[in-house]
Amino acid sequence: MEITLKGKTALVTGANRGIGAHMAESLARAGANVAFHTRKPRDEVNDTAERLAKECGVKTGVVVADLSDPQAIDDMFEQFDGQFEQIDILINNAGFENAHALEDMPREDWLALMNVNLNAPFYCSQHAARRMKKAGQGGVIINVQSVHDEVVRKGVAHYSVAKAGLKTLTRAAAVEWGEYGIRVVGLSPGAIGTDINQEDNERLGIDNMNSWIPLGFIGETKDVAGVTVFLCSEQARYITGTTLYVDGAFMHNVMRYDMRPDHDLGV
Numbered sequence: 001m002e003i004t005l006k007g008k009t010a011l012v013t014g015a016n017r018g019i020g021a022h023m024a025e026s027l028a029r030a031g032a033n034v035a036f037h038t039r040k041p042r043d044e045v046n047d048t049a050e051r052l053a054k055e056c057g058v059k060t061g062v063v064v065a066d067l068s069d070p071q072a073i074d075d076m077f078e079q080f081d082g083q084f085e086q087i088d089i090l091i092n093n094a095g096f097e098n099a100h101a102l103e104d105m106p107r108e109d110w111l112a113l114m115n116v117n118l119n120a121p122f123y124c125s126q127h128a129a130r131r132m133k134k135a136g137q138g139g140v141i142i143n144v145q146s147v148h149d150e151v152v153r154k155g156v157a158h159y160s161v162a163k164a165g166l167k168t169l170t171r172a173a174a175v176e177w178g179e180y181g182i183r184v185v186g187l188s189p190g191a192i193g194t195d196i197n198q199e200d201n202e203r204l205g206i207d208n209m210n211s212w213i214p215l216g217f218i219g220e221t222k223d224v225a226g227v228t229v230f231l232c233s234e235q236a237r238y239i240t241g242t243t244l245y246v247d248g249a250f251m252h253n254v255m256r257y258d259m260r261p262d263h264d265l266g267v
C-alpha cells in the first residue's frame with residue numbers, strides 16, 4: 001500500500017535543522033505541502049524550502065517565530081494563513097534541553113523550558129485544531145516527546161516534566177478532538193544524533209552510548225522522519241492518543257545506563 005500525503009498541508013516547528021528538518025523534507029517527499037518553521041529568518045531554510053518545492057512538486061513556505069513568545073505563535077499562524085489554505089498536519093517538534101541540578105535550577109530556566117517544550121505545543125495545537133475543526137476534514141498532530149517523558153535522568157528534571165506533560169496533552173487532545181477526526185500522536189525518540197545531544201555524546205563517549213542502546217547504535221534523524229510520514233498517513237488512521245517510542249529499546253535499559261558513575265549531566 002502506497003503511503004502518500006498528496007494534497008495535505010503540514011506545519012513543522014523547528015524545521016531548520018535536526019529531526020524537524022528531516023521530518024519536513026520527508027513530508028514534502030511524500031507529497032505534502034510544507035510550512036518550515038524557524039526561530040530566526042535563515043537563507044538555508046528558504047533555500048531548502050524552495051528546492052524541495054521544485055523537487056517534489058509541492059508548495060512550501062517558511063514561517064518565523066520564537067516559540068517562547070505566545071504572541072509570536074499567534075503571528076506565526078497568521079504567516080501560515082497568508083501562504084496556505086488549510087492545515088492538515090501539525091508537527092510540534094521544536095524543543096531544547098539544558099542541565100541544572102534540581103535544587104539549583106533557576107526558576108527562569110524552568111519557565112523558559114516549559115514555555116518552549118510544553119506551552120508552545122499546546123498553543124500551536126489550539127491554533128491547528130481550531131482550523132481543522134472549521135475545515136471539517138480532520139487532521140493529525142504529532143507531538144515530539146522523548147524517552148524522558150517516562151524515564152527521568154539526573155539534571156534534566158524540567159525537560160522530563162515538560163515531555164511527560166506533553167505526553168498527557170497528547171492523550172487529552174486525542175480524546176477531546178477525536179470527534180472532529182483529529183488524531184494526536186506522541187513520538188518519543190531515544191538518542192538521535194543531532195545538535196541537542198552532541199555535547200552529551202562527546203562527554204559520555206559515542207562507544208559508551210552505543211553500548212547502552214540495545215540495538216547498538218545512536219539513531220539518525222531518518223529513523224524518526226520515516227515513522228512520522230507513516231503516522232500522518234491514512235495507514236495510521238486508527239492510531240491516536242498513544243505514544244510511539246523510537247529508541248532502539250534505550251528506555252528499557254536504564255539499569256545499565258544508570259550504573260555508570262558518569263551517566264548524569266555533571267550537575
Ligand SMILES: NC(=O)c1ccc[n+]([C@@H]2O[C@H](COP(=O)([O-])OP(=O)(O)OC[C@H]3O[C@@H](n4cnc5c(N)ncnc54)[C@H](O)[C@@H]3O)[C@@H](O)[C@H]2O)c1
Nearest residue numbers: 014018019039066067068093094095146189191192194196
Ligand atoms: N536528538 C535526540 O536525541 C532527541 C531525543 C528525544 C527527543 N528529542 C526532541 O526532538 C525535538 C527536536 O530536537 P533535535 O534533536 O532535532 O535538536 P535540535 O537542537 O537540532 O533542534 C531543535 C529545534 O528546536 C528549535 N527551537 C528551540 N528553541 C526554540 C524557540 N525558542 N523558538 C523556536 N524554535 C526553537 C531549534 O531552532 C531547532 O530547530 C526536540 O523537541 C527534542 O526535545 C530529541
Ligand SMILES: O=C(O)[C@H](O)[C@@H](O)[C@H](O)[C@H](O)CO
Nearest residue numbers: 146147148190191192197200
Ligand atoms: O530526550 C532527549 O533529548 C535525548 O534522549 C537526550 O536526553 C539524550 O540522548 C539521552 O538522555 C541520552 O544521553
